[in-house]
Amino acid sequence: MDLQAIAEEIYFYQTSAEEMEKITVCQPSLSVVDAYEIQALGAQLAIKRGDRLIGWKMGLTSKVKQVSVGVEEPIYGRLLASMEMADPILNLEGLIHPRVEPEIAFVFKKELGGENVTPRDVWLATECIFPAVEVIDSRYRNFSFTLVDVVADNASSAKFMLGDQAFSPYLMSLDEVGVAMFRNGEVVQTGSGATVLGHPVRSVVELTKMLSRREMSIEPGMVVLTGGITEAVNVFDGDEMEVRFDKLGTMSFSVLG
Numbered sequence: 176m177d178l179q180a181i182a183e184e185i186y187f188y189q190t191s192a193e194e195m196e197k198i199t200v201c202q203p204s205l206s207v208v209d210a211y212e213i214q215a216l217g218a219q220l221a222i223k224r225g226d227r228l229i230g231w232k233m234g235l236t237s238k239v240k241q242v243s244v245g246v247e248e249p250i251y252g253r254l255l256a257s258m259e260m261a262d263p264i265l266n267l268e269g270l271i272h273p274r275v276e277p278e279i280a281f282v283f284k285k286e287l288g289g290e291n292v293t294p295r296d297v298w299l300a301t302e303c304i305f306p307a308v309e310v311i312d313s314r315y316r317n318f319s320f321t322l323v324d325v326v327a328d329n330a331s332s333a334k335f336m337l338g339d340q341a342f343s344p345y346l347m348s349l350d351e352v353g354v355a356m357f358r359n360g361e362v363v364q365t366g367s368g369a370t371v372l373g374h375p376v377r378s379v380v381e382l383t384k385m386l387s388r389r390e391m392s393i394e395p396g397m398v399v400l401t402g403g404i405t406e407a408v409n410v411f412d413g414d415e416m417e418v419r420f421d422k423l424g425t426m427s428f429s430v431l432g
């Protein structure tokens with residue numbers, strides 16, 4: 176099986192705003208290991224064109240999200256510099272059917288790796304945390320996929336934005352942080368940090384273990400998105416979005432295009 180050719184096909188759809196057929200339709204024997212290899216090859220294509228790996232995202236870290244997409248385990252994806260929103264404006268250009276979700280982000284000051292990592296190791300390696308928003312945009316038709324498809328498609332990641340204010344991770348319990356997401360002034364989703372594997376730090380533990388199985392680690396300066404705290408909501412041109420995080424402030428952005 177030509178994993179490089181599949182990576183090139185997905186990369187084309189990630190950059191063309193067109194939706195594609197699930198890769199597992201033509202390649203039913205692809206494994207999850209193959210899917211992570213396709214994801215890595217896809218990121219390399221972007222990096223060859225000048226992009227840069229700046230962190231990782233976890234996805235499907237809550238039961239609600241797993242049920243809503245029919246995939247029963249957490250997955251990870253790669254965050255590239257080109258995916259970070261510079262301004263609080265979500266430009267729909269290049270996107271197919273974007274959805275947004277509130278997340279908590281960690282930023283690291285020390286390398287974090289290894290199979291036996293504990294929450295304590297995560298805290299010792301963490302520089303600060305941020306409220307964050309991820310924009311997911313599955314390249315597959317109807318946002319419908321299997322585990323293998325979504326992993327190969329970089330865990331649906333498209334864009335992300337961190338809040339302007341960094342916080343010490345010691346001032347609050349992240350599992351108790353409540354979040355309310357508003358679209359045009361109306362509440363569309365609510366949740367709390369505990370929906371992320373019981374506590375967002377557990378998501379970083381899980382990511383570190385998954386990376387260490389492929390001999391990778393979280394490097395100093397990297398960002399990690401720990402996974403949606405609520406279900407993701409569709410957004411459309413003209414929407415004004417606001418996400419209120421207990422103790423971590425409010426993030427607002429406009430959807431344009």
Ligand code: OOG
Pocket residue numbers: 233234235236237240244276309311312313325330331332401402403404
């Ligand atoms: C997969 C990505 C999920 C999250 O935070 O749970 C994700 C998807 O739902 O398309 O980013």
Ligand code: MG
Pocket residue numbers: 232233234276278309311400402403
């Ligand atoms: Mg997410």
